[in-house]
Amino acid sequence: MDKTLIISGSEQAATLLTNLMKSYCSSQITVASSGNEARRLINRTEFDVAIISTPLPDEFGSDLAAAISERSSTGVLLICKADIADELSEKLEVCGVCVLAKPLNKTLFYHTLKMLQATRARMMNVMKEYSKLQTKIEEARLVNRAKCILIQYLKLTEPQAHRYIEKQAMDQRLSKTEVAQNILKTYEQ
Template identity: 40%
Template sequence: MKSALLITGSNQSAQPLAQLLRNEGYVKITTSFSAYGAREEASQCEKEFDLICINAPLPDENGIELSSQLAASSRSSVVIIVPQKSADEVNDLLTKHGVLVIAKPINKHLFHHYLQFTDCFRTRILSVERENERLKSMVEDIKIIDRAKLLLVTCLNMSESQAHKYLEKQAMDMRTSKLAVAKQVISTYEN
């Protein structure tokens, strides 16, 4: 179920934009009518929004600072809709922050493709983030195993190769992971 935070200056503009988002599959749409309210909503929301859509300008600011802040502080796709006359200038300011700029009036066909693009981009980012977390976990595991090997080398006068084989054999014999054996070695020999 896709969710969106729609930030716009009036209820009059919120209705058609919310309908466009519903047509794109956004089921849960939260609407805010000011930059201040949007910041509050984004910080209090338990779950991150899939999309943050800002219809600029807003009553309390132009929306440019808000869009760059929300793009930096969340994994949500951020889109800002601006008047045609300032679209190029705003695009130059916000592209480096990962904010997609859409010019008014909105072309429904292009809007559909813009949102498809943001979905694809967000999916790729989340995939890279998951892979990054997996690699960080692997590095931490390797550090623990290396610390156990060092303890075996210093406390039991094993060579690095013998310590490595010891951890592998213990893991096989105990039917557990090398990491679990390494943690056991650390708890035994450290202190």
């Protein structure tokens, strides 16, 4: 973990969590003392993990946990009193937030961090794959639009338009996408 955000209204809890994190890994640790401060930091910086020790001075912290989890790839750990931990866990598990009860068990804390780290790594891989697929879909749409233009203006059939784009790509040593863009520039003016 490269960057960790610790959000705690209590200086004592922030110090404890900072020390636990330092003993666990060599992460760059940023501490926020309120939900509003944490939101500003999250908007400016991508964190690997956010640890929220409830309650915060300006809010409880569960809404902040859900917001961070839903709007970023940050792994979120919420620490709360034992009597509400199960209820919060049930409510926040759909957002991907892990909940631990106070007082903290050091071993459980470390295992939860490992789970957050593994989950985040998996999510980052899925996001990369999603981005690749989005690019391929966009390229296919572009090529299909170019085929439609060729069919409309040059009266080619779909297989002929497809072959034309492939041949131009080979002859000009361009990608099919670049050929499609050139066709669209030529005919869509």
